[in-house]
Amino acid sequence: MSNDDTKVCPVCGESIKSSAIKCRFCNTDLESFQTDRAADAEKVLFAGHPVAIYSFGQWIVVALTLGLAYLYYWLESLRITYKITTQRIKVERGLLSTETDSVELFTVEHFDLHKPLGMRLLGFCQLRLSSSDASYRTVNIYGIPNLETLADTLRECSLRERTRRRVTSIIQP
Numbered sequence: 001m002s003n004d005d006t007k008v009c010p011v012c013g014e015s016i017k018s019s020a021i022k023c024r025f026c027n028t029d030l031e032s033f034q035t036d037r038a039a040d041a042e043k044v045l046f047a048g049h050p051v052a053i054y055s056f057g058q059w060i061v062v063a064l065t066l067g068l069a070y071l072y073y074w075l076e077s078l079r080i081t082y083k084i085t086t087q088r089i090k091v092e093r094g095l096l097s098t099e100t101d102s103v104e105l106f107t108v109e110h111f112d113l114h115k116p117l118g119m120r121l122l123g124f125c126q127l128r129l130s131s132s133d134a135s136y137r138t139v140n141i142y143g144i145p146n147l148e149t150l151a152d153t154l155r156e157c158s159l160r161e162r163t164r165r166r167v168t169s170i171i172q173p
């Protein structure tokens with residue numbers, strides 16, 4: 001039971017004052033407990049397909065084929081599904097999700113942002129991730145709006161994941 005001035009400790013379940021920052025029963029530092037929990041939670045940063053047209057060159061092809069190429073680019077974009085979270089990146093290929101590549105952010109060693117002219121003209125760029133995971137060395141991500149900002153977030157998440165896993169492995173060898 002909790003009313004306005006008490007809350008339940010998330011660790012030991014005892015009733016404590018709602019203003020408490022440390023549990024008087026189990027001695028848990030509640031503020032850092034919440035921070036750790038927030039870092040543990042996997043959040044989705046982007047889920048969906050790349051846009052059909054992400055490079056200026058594609059518009060030229062569309063124009064040259066009187067629009068026919070647009071259909072091709074559109075189908076191509078549907079074949080790729082990204083699921084980018086604060087912990088990992090999944091790339092699904094194939095309309096009926098035939099192939100899935102998944103790379104853990106803590107294994108990513110390099111985040112390279114490329115801005116070929118054709119993409120830059122439309123405000124897009126390409127992100128190449130190099131992983132230390134031998135089974136999956138590079139991932140290419142493109143056609144996502146605000147990819148530059150997303151790349152910064154992923155860099156931060158990667159560092160945090162590394163730190164968190166290192167800490168965890170020390171506590172639980």
Ligand SMILES: [Zn+2]
Pocket residue numbers: 009010011012013014023024025026027028
């Ligand atoms: Zn407690």
